[in-house]
Amino acid sequence: MLGLRSTQYGLAVLATTGAFLLRLGLDPVLGDRSPFLLFTLPILVTALSAGTRPALVAAVLGGLSGTYAFVPPNPSLRLVTPGDWLEVALFSITAALIIRVVNRRAALRAQHNQAVEELRTSEAIKAAILRGALDGIVTTTEDGRILAANPAFCRAFGFRAEDAVGRRLTDLLVVPAPSLLPGTSPERVVAALPGIRPDHRVEGEALRSDRSRFPAEIAMTFTRHQTHNQLTWFIRDVTERKAFEDALRRTTRQLTVVLENASESIFLLDEQGCCVYMNPSAESLTGFTLAEASGRSLHALIHHIGPDGSPCPEADCAIACASRGQTKRSGQEVLIRRNGDFVPVSYIASPIRDSSHAVIGAVIEIRDVTEERRRDALLDENRRQLLRQQQALETLHRLGITIAAELHPDRLVQTVVDAGVTLSGAQVGAFFYNATNDTGDHYVLYALAGAERSAFDRFGLPRATPLFGPTFRGDGVIRSSDILQDPRYGKNAPHAGMPEGHIPVRSYLSVPVASRDGNVIGALFFGHAEPDIFDEAAERAVIGLAAHAAIGLDNARLFEAVEKAKQTLEEKVRTRTQALEEINAELDAFSYTVSHDLRAPLRAVQTLASILLDDFGERLGETGRQYAERIVGAAQRMDDLVQGLLQYSRLARTDIQLQPISLRFVMEKVRQTLERNEELDDAVLDLSENLHTVYANPTILQQVLHNLVTNAIKYRHEERPARVKAWSELRNDRVVRIWIEDNGIGVAPDQLDKIFDVFYRAPGTMSRPGTGIGLAVVKKGTERMDGRCGVESRDGEGSRFWIELPTPN
Template structure:
């Protein structure tokens, strides 16, 4: 029984067994953990390393035991500069007495660098002092690769969207090809790029131009344009994309005279990527070419993105060429219109000069005919007899009508030749002067009423007098024989303009003739008993247009007419 432990002994044995189990369990957890774990003592020496840490670092625990981790796997930056121990989070945790965490780059046993997420936690003694630290490392290589891929894809999309928006809005061919070349170089990581494209000028001649990115134009100035060689031919023929990891090893390289490779002085090229730019019609517009001095630079992803850029560039070039063609046609049309307009101006000027000259020259013989006719009627009437006097009277009246016609033609011609200065005009004094000049407009022959105060207009006094007098005389003339002419005059404000109305009780004008009567030698009444030359209303329209106004008529053809003249309103007098 003496071997049977007492109750106190049992308790102590249980504690010992429990502590042993805890250590065993802790060791099992650490050894099976997927996170790399290290324990370093207060001297920064490694005293524990789990299997995950051996796998991550490439070092065995035997190689690391007693060593300072920083000196084994954290001593150098990826760029080759030393990583100072004072900056190392593995060594700073103990003296700084608090947990550190972040991301950093470590060095594998074989020398390659790899990214990790780290947490360094100080280990405190029961007395409160520090006895070391626990280092946790997690390999984040895959996460970094994914982030880089996402970053690259985001950047690519940004470039594509930026270039797409630019190309969609641009119609300048040179700007389009330059934008496409710059974007392609940015996306692919090429050292330099070129866009060789075909151009047809307005005379139908074809030639090739190019733009560069990443290098000055002088670098290519001394070299000839690329030909459809074994290497360039597939692109210029639109056969597809060519991507070569090392062009010097490609069987197509160096097969064409005279250079059999790159000319002397050419920039070194190992990585090569070329994409044809093809229009919607299938025509090869040109090609995008990119190079790099290092091999295997261009990726499949870059190739796909460059293909999209080439497609956008093709659409933009199609649009630019179409715009240039339309613009050229518009310029040709404008040139033709200008020539035709100039010819018409010259012809119109010659016609006006001719009509003025003819009308002026006709008046001298007409005045002679009128004078001699009056002399014969006054002094030789008895000798001529009844029939002779009738003939002579008809001849005199005809010469007078012809003289009036020539005066009207001269007036119409003069309206197109004289300079017109517009200024504020009062209408009422002009109308009063016209009425005083023409007895037929005065009572009792005509009843003329000015309905209300007339608004002032912007016009030319002489032209306005010509317009109103013609309209008032017509209003008093074209009425039935047994009816007294009644004329009403008033004005209306119409925004920035004033409309002058002249209403009569005459025979009216049929609606289908409203536009025709303002043309030269056109009359609203076919009845020859109403005298007139058919030029009066043409003079009215020409004069109103010279004053920057408009003229028109309202009539049902049976109950009189209302002519209107619309002119700019005169500013109010302060």
């Protein structure tokens, strides 16, 4: 800034110096009379170039230079003429005018620059407003041709800005001519769109570039110029608003339908608690119409007085409190109708708040609970009856358990009669067997409750009278609220009713007790001195009790019969047991005979035949040796058969003990036995690592597994080496299945269910050694250990025998 000012003031000095030099150069020509106003040139140049202050400096310097030039150095000024002073005065005036004019010009230039800047700012703001406006804004000529359009207009109508310019806006708007917009406009556009007038909004439709329509709100304003007028249009897409208004109308219609058809009474109150709206149900409940109740206090209409005639203060009214800003309330009240009738209701009073949470009214929902209270009362009564029935059922259930467990008839029927008195509310109860006395005309009293047996001693027992007879015949239940009024009462001569001194009975209930075969065992009788004691629930309870009694008596009779049968059966069992013991003794003797007396001759025959072959074989000849060899083989087979029969017999009769035992331990013992007896030959016995522990008898299990392995080796296939695999698997946490698999000749499908039978040998195996007892021993031994066995096989492809035994668990 300081350098700029130095340059401006230097300009003033330089311009003044130039004018002074010019003055000196003109003096010879003008005769030392150059014009004094020559020094106004530096002032004008400096003012135009540097501003007011440098021009003042130039004026001062010019004045000094001019005075020096026009007034030569002379101690006395008397030689200066008046013309000289006139030029100095003119110079001063001219300098002042120049400075003033230049200063004014600078001020005007500054104002112009400020106006230009403000115009630019205004245009920028206008452009920003147009770009950001949500409404479409478009400027047109008077005849409706578009001059400019903002982005919102282009988006709404589907045009680019350059495509929109030049189009007629009137071709894109469809505006009806509403009768509520009077007045006309001189402009041609207004004439084309009669519904529009300046500064007034109307609704119509607009056409997009694809000719689709959308609802629009349209406004227009004039901008007047000296040479022409412009129109500015504001177009808003109101599709969403229209949809919202349509939804609001639908909701309003739906709400109106709901309110008009609601079964509950609905009131709308203002902040003073006065009725603003009430639906038809509310009119029906109160007896007032909406016109009559509108503007009146709802409390004063229907809640100003209680059923007892006492006033109900509005301050205590929960319904009125909702309009005063209190919280939502619900409960029950008693309201008064227009005709003075009181009606019990339930209510919900909810205050209505505006956006600032200020209470502006309340909604009251009221429901007539008269019928509901009647139903509740009936429900309570039914609930009490159900409770009594439940208690009765629980009592019957407990009695049923007790009766079912009681096998003594005397105690059983006494329990039944005591329970019947409790369940029915009777004062006295009795059970009579359906069995007559020695004379055949009186029923036998068996149990009594509520009175001493002596009270009946001096009265006769009941007979088959019109009152008692149907019960003992099983015709049905007799229940009388007052037996004295029953037409069947008093028909038994000579008493013609209850004899004098008899326990008084008015309420009467009798139920037959019938067994499952339909025969009437007896009857239950209950009585009370007051009438109307026994109701339907008491009757049902006693009927249920009679059913339990019938079951109990049947059970008691069955128990008695079972006891007799038991005694007979025990006697038969003792006789059979003795016979079996004798048979077992004979079998033991027979087994001893077979094992010793029968096997001894066989051993002798076998031994002698072997000696005959060894010592006299050459003398016997070929035929003799064959006969001797056949004798030895037959004796050996007979001995094997006897041993097998002994094994099978011992398995069936011997007591065994089961214990946890390792399958690997047993299978190793089987391998050792086979190797010791040279039964393996070239066969391979493959034991899996997966061998479990089972719950079995060690000796029998070893025999069973030995028989299965030797059976697999015995029936090997001739074309392949024998191979036997053994493994086990858990079927579940209680059963282990043991598998013995071979690659032998297999078993035909039709033979699978026969090979475990005693002495059975499959066709085609008679040439192989065996007695047909080995697999029978397997089956019997497995069953004795609480297991089972089976086989899976294909003829010619080998077999998989399995046995299942319990786990130690």
